[in-house]
Amino acid sequence: MELLPFVGLGMVATVLVLLLREERPELASLLSLAAGVMILLLLMDRIATVFNLLQQLAFRAQLDLLYLNTVLRIVAIAYIAQFGSQICRDAGESAIGGKIELAGKILIMFLAVPLMLVILDSVLQLLP
Amino acid sequence: MDFDLIFKIAGIGILISILNTVLHQAGKQEQAQMLTLAGVVIVLLMVVQLINQLFTAVRTVFRIY
Numbered sequence: 001m002e003l004l005p006f007v008g009l010g011m012v013a014t015v016l017v018l019l020l021r022e023e024r025p026e027l028a029s030l031l032s033l034a035a036g037v038m039i040l041l042l043l044m045d046r047i048a049t050v051f052n053l054l055q056q057l058a059f060r061a062q063l064d065l066l067y068l069n070t071v072l073r074i075v076a077i078a079y080i081a082q083f084g085s086q087i088c089r090d091a092g093e094s095a096i097g098g099k100i101e102l103a104g105k106i107l108i109m110f111l112a113v114p115l116m117l118v119i120l121d122s123v124l125q126l127l128p
Numbered sequence: 129m130d131f132d133l134i135f136k137i138a139g140i141g142i143l144i145s146i147l148n149t150v151l152h153q154a155g156k157q158e159q160a161q162m163l164t165l166a167g168v169v170i171v172l173l174m175v176v177q178l179i180n181q182l183f184t185a186v187r188t189v190f191r192i193y
Contacts, residue, residue: 009134019141024145024164027168030171031171033175033179034134034137037178038134041178041181044185044186044189047189048188072190073190
């Protein structure tokens with residue numbers, strides 16, 4: 001079972017965070033941050049495999065790699081913004097978490113505008 | 129992967145809370161405050177290294193250079 005390390009790490013970290021939360025809330029939130037980063041680091045190999053597969057598929061479909069790279073960047077921004085905002089929310093700072101999410105949304109829109117222009121151009125070419 | 133870091137952070141937290149109680153009982157509030165600050169800085173250094181590792185991995189996996 002490949003799931004077991006994640007579940008074990010999460011449960012042990014949860015118990016330790018509960019132990020620390022009353023006495024040292026700042027260390028408890030740092031501990032939960034470390035646990036989250038560790039789980040994401042463990043997942044990175046699998047994510048890399050999935051993305052290599054996606055890239056092979058795009059290559060086979062003769063898609064422009066620029067589009068795929070844009071999509072990958074958007075996925076990365078979404079994951080990391082969600083991670084950071086959840087950490088902030090857990091520590092009770094939902095205002096800062098909301099600002100992180102806003103930054104993620106704006107960066108995603110910034111990356112997606114060129115693709116929207118391409119779509120608009122191709123629609124305009126289809127119209128007589 | 130090193131799970132040690134989790135136990136290390138939790139150990140530092142428990143140790144610091146115990147030492148904090150002892151220092152408070154001895155009436156040394158300033159030193160207890162300094163101890164808290166030192167603990168937070170040490171743990172923060174370890175966590176920042178871990179976050180740097182994660183961001184490097186994300187950059188390589190998602191091909192952001």
